[in-house]
Amino acid sequence: MTLSLPVAPLATVAGPLFAAATIAAVVLASTTGEVLTAAAMKSIGDLDIIRAKSGLKGAIRAVLTSPPFFVGVLFLTVAFFSLLFALNHLNLSLVAPASASLTLVTNAAAGKIFLKENVDGRRWAAAGLVCIGVYLLAH
Numbered sequence: 001m002t003l004s005l006p007v008a009p010l011a012t013v014a015g016p017l018f019a020a021a022t023i024a025a026v027v028l029a030s031t032t033g034e035v036l037t038a039a040a041m042k043s044i045g046d047l048d049i050i051r052a053k054s055g056l057k058g059a060i061r062a063v064l065t066s067p068p069f070f071v072g073v074l075f076l077t078v079a080f081f082s083l084l085f086a087l088n089h090l091n092l093s094l095v096a097p098a099s100a101s102l103t104l105v106t107n108a109a110a111g112k113i114f115l116k117e118n119v120d121g122r123r124w125a126a127a128g129l130v131c132i133g134v135y136l137l138a139h
Helices: 016-044 047-064 069-089 092-114 121-138
Strands: none
Touching: 016 047, 016 069, 016 092, 069 092, 092 121
């Protein structure tokens, strides 16, 4: 018995705009989900302190009663299914590195803008190198 894997129907037909839009959907949904989840966890506070005061159930309750946490999880779910769609229609050798590395770039920018994180020069330099790498990968 031979295992044959189906060829993605749009792998050869999909143009660069389709590929860019598909990868962008993965990256934007992932970044939004991660930012919202991080913001929720920062607003909840230190779970170790909550657990010490209220027990494990109190820590779980603190997370499960945070609306930004659930919206973040919703966006992470959208990102996961967007990734499945991308992998179904594009080559793994493009989708995986492009979506992972561009998420690094958008997370740095979103962390700086929305979470007021200190993103130092090394991270921006790394983000620039990642962009160059994605460009070389796509061309």
